[in-house]
Amino acid sequence: MADPKIAFRNVSKVFGTGADAFTAIRDLTLEIADGEIVTVVGPSGCGKSTAMNMVAGLIPHSSGEVLVDGRPVSGPGPDRGVIFQQYALFPWLTVRENVEFGLKLQGLGRQERRKRAMHYLGLVGLQDFAESYPKTLSGGMKQRCAIARAYAVNPSVLLMDEPFGALDALTRVTLQNQLLDTWSKDRRTVMFITHDVDEAVFIASRVVVLAARPGRLQEIIEVDLPYPRDEEVRLSPEFMEIRNRVWRAVYRRDAQAA
Amino acid sequence: MSLISDVETAEPKRRWRWDPGNVAWGVLSFAGGIGLWWLATVAGFSELPSPWTVLTRMIELGIDGQLWGDMYASLRRVLIGFALGAVLAVPVGFLMGWYRIARVIIDPWIQFFRVIPPLAIIPLAIVTLGIDEKPKTFVIFLAAFLSAVVSTYQGVVSVDKTYINAARVLGASDGTIFARVVIPASTPFILVGFRIGLGSAWATVVAAELIAAQSGLGFRMQQAQLYYDLPTIFVSLVAIGILGLLMDRIVVRTEERMTHWQERV
Numbered sequence: 001m002a003d004p005k006i007a008f009r010n011v012s013k014v015f016g017t018g019a020d021a022f023t024a025i026r027d028l029t030l031e032i033a034d035g036e037i038v039t040v041v042g043p044s045g046c047g048k049s050t051a052m053n054m055v056a057g058l059i060p061h062s063s064g065e066v067l068v069d070g071r072p073v074s075g076p077g078p079d080r081g082v083i084f085q086q087y088a089l090f091p092w093l094t095v096r097e098n099v100e101f102g103l104k105l106q107g108l109g110r111q112e113r114r115k116r117a118m119h120y121l122g123l124v125g126l127q128d129f130a131e132s133y134p135k136t137l138s139g140g141m142k143q144r145c146a147i148a149r150a151y152a153v154n155p156s157v158l159l160m161d162e163p164f165g166a167l168d169a170l171t172r173v174t175l176q177n178q179l180l181d182t183w184s185k186d187r188r189t190v191m192f193i194t195h196d197v198d199e200a201v202f203i204a205s206r207v208v209v210l211a212a213r214p215g216r217l218q219e220i221i222e223v224d225l226p227y228p229r230d231e232e233v234r235l236s237p238e239f240m241e242i243r244n245r246v247w248r249a250v251y252r253r254d255a256q257a258a
Numbered sequence: 259m260s261l262i263s264d265v266e267t268a269e270p271k272r273r274w275r276w277d278p279g280n281v282a283w284g285v286l287s288f289a290g291g292i293g294l295w296w297l298a299t300v301a302g303f304s305e306l307p308s309p310w311t312v313l314t315r316m317i318e319l320g321i322d323g324q325l326w327g328d329m330y331a332s333l334r335r336v337l338i339g340f341a342l343g344a345v346l347a348v349p350v351g352f353l354m355g356w357y358r359i360a361r362v363i364i365d366p367w368i369q370f371f372r373v374i375p376p377l378a379i380i381p382l383a384i385v386t387l388g389i390d391e392k393p394k395t396f397v398i399f400l401a402a403f404l405s406a407v408v409s410t411y412q413g414v415v416s417v418d419k420t421y422i423n424a425a426r427v428l429g430a431s432d433g434t435i436f437a438r439v440v441i442p443a444s445t446p447f448i449l450v451g452f453r454i455g456l457g458s459a460w461a462t463v464v465a466a467e468l469i470a471a472q473s474g475l476g477f478r479m480q481q482a483q484l485y486y487d488l489p490t491i492f493v494s495l496v497a498i499g500i501l502g503l504l505m506d507r508i509v510v511r512t513e514e515r516m517t518h519w520q521e522r523v
C-alpha cells in the first residue's frame with residue numbers, strides 16, 4: 001500500500017510534569033491515506049483536538065512519531081490548513097484581507113493575491129462580502145470565510161476541528177455538502193473532528209472513534225457508502241446501520257449496560 | 259476624567275455614543291447645575307462668585323491674553339510629557355507582554371512606582387532636575403508612562419491564542435505574528451491606555467503647577483489663592499475641565515476610528 005499521508009505511530013501526549021502530569025493520548029497508532037477523508041469522534045476530553053494539533057504542528061508530542069508525507073512534524077506549515085471551531089478570523093482585517101493573509105506570507109503580488117482571494121471567496125459564496133469586516137458576518141459566513149482562507153494557500157491536508165459545531169443544523173448540512181463537493185474535485189486529505197455522529201458518518205470514508213481517560217484508539221469504522229453522497233444517503237438503512245455502530249462505539253459503556 | 263486607579267479595570271468597553279438625545283440631557287444637566295450655583299450665590303449661602311462674575315473674569319483674562327498663555331503653558335507640558343510617556347510605554351509594554359523575562363524584570367518596578375503618587379516625586383525631581391520645565395515634564399511623563407504601559411502589556415498578554423495559531427498555520431514567523439497579529443489585536447487596549455495616561459498626565463500637571471511653576475493654570479490658581487481672587491480660581495478650574503474633556507473626546511474619537519472593526523456588544 002502507498003505511504004500514508006498522515007501517520008501516528010505509538011504516539012503519546014503528556015501535559016505537565018511530575019504530579020501534575022496528565023496523559024491526554026496514549027499509544028495512538030493511526031494512518032490516513034492520501035486523499036482520504038477521515039472523521040474523528042469520541043467523548044469530550046478524549047484528545048481529539050490534541051491529536052489534530054500535533055499534526056498541525058501547534059503542540060509537540062511526548063513520544064512516538066507523527067508523520068506527514070513520511071516526514072516528522074516539527075512545526076506548523078502552510079501544507080496543512082487548519083480550520084478552527086472558533087473561526088479565528090482576524091477581526092481587524094476585511095474578509096478579503098483575511099483570505100489574503102496566507103498568500104501575502106507566500107510573497108504573492110497584490111494583483112495575484114486579490115485574484116486568488118476572490119476566487120476562493122467565490123467558491124464559498126462570499127464574493128459580495130469581500131470588503132466587510134468579520135463582525136458583520138453570521139456564524140456560517142465566518143466559517144466559510146475561514147474555509148476560504150485555509151483553501152487559498154492550497155494545503156494538501158485539511159485539519160478541521162469541529163468546524164461546524166457552532167452552526168445551526170441547516171447551515172451545517174449545507175457546509176457538509178459543500179465540503180464533500182470540493183473534496184470530490186480536489187481529493188485533499190481531510191481529518192475532520194466532530195461531536196456529531198451523523199456528520200461523522202456522512203462525510204467520512206472511515207470514522208475513527210477515540211476513547212477517553214486516557215485518550216486512545218477505540219475502533220475504526222469503515223463507511224461503505226459510495227461518493228458522491230446526497231441527502232438521500234442520510235435516510236438510507238445502510239447509513240442508519242453504520243451510524244448506530246459508531247454511536248455504540250462512542251457510548252460503549254452505555255451499550256454494554258443495556 | 260479617568261484617573262490612575264482605573265488601570266486595573268481598564269479594557270476596551272462599549273462607549274457612550276454621541277447621539278442628540280444624550281447631548282440634550284448633558285446640556286440640560288449643565289444648565290441646571292449652573293442655575294443652582296447662581297441661586298446659591300444670589301441667596302447668599304456662600305461667598306462663591308456668581309456664574310456671571312466668573313464669566314466676566316474669563317472674558318477679561320481672555321482679552322488680556324493671560325488665560326491663553328496659562329492654557330498654552332499647561333497644555334504644552336501635558337502634551338510633551340504624555341507624548342514621551344506613550345512613546346516609551348508602547349515598546350516597553352510589548353516587551354513585557356511578549357518576553358516573560360522582560361516581564362519579571364520590569365514588572366516589580368512598575369508596580370512599585372505606580373503606588374507612589376506622581377506628585378510625591380516632585381521634590382526629588384526639583385532637587386535633581388532643577389526648577390525649570392524638566393521636573394514637571396518628567397513627572398507628567400512618569401504618570402502617563404505608568405498608566406499606558408500597564409494597559410499595553412495587558413493588551414499583549416490577552417491576545418487570543420487562536421489568532422496566533424491561525425497565523426502560524428498559515429505560515430507566519432514570530433516576527434510576522436508580532437507585527438500583523440499582536441499589534442493590531444492589542445491596539446484597543448493601547449488606546450485605552452493612552453486615554454488613561456492622558457487623564458493622569460492632566461491631573462498631574464495641574465498639581466505640579468500648584469507646587470512649583472511660574473506659569474500655567476495651576477500656577478494661576480495658586481497665585482489667585484494668595485490674593486483671595488475667587489473668580490480667577492473658578493476660571494482656571496473651568497479651563498482645566500474644558501481642556502481635559504476636549505482631550506479625552508479626541509482620544510475617544512481616534513480610538514473609535516482605529517478600532518471600528520471591533521465587535522461592540
Ligand SMILES: Nc1ncnc2c1ncn2[C@@H]1O[C@H](COP(=O)(O)OP(=O)(O)OP(=O)(O)O)[C@@H](O)[C@H]1O
Pocket residue numbers: 015016022024042043044045046047048049050051215
Ligand atoms: N494545554 C493543556 N494542558 C493540560 N491539559 C490539557 C491541555 N490541553 C488539553 N488538555 C487535556 O487533554 C485532554 C484532551 O483535550 P482535547 O482538547 O484534545 O479534548 P477533545 O477531545 O478535543 O475534547 P472536546 O471534544 O471537548 O473538544 C483533556 O482532558 C484536557 O483537559
Ligand SMILES: [Mg+2]
Pocket residue numbers: 048049050161
Ligand atoms: Mg476539542
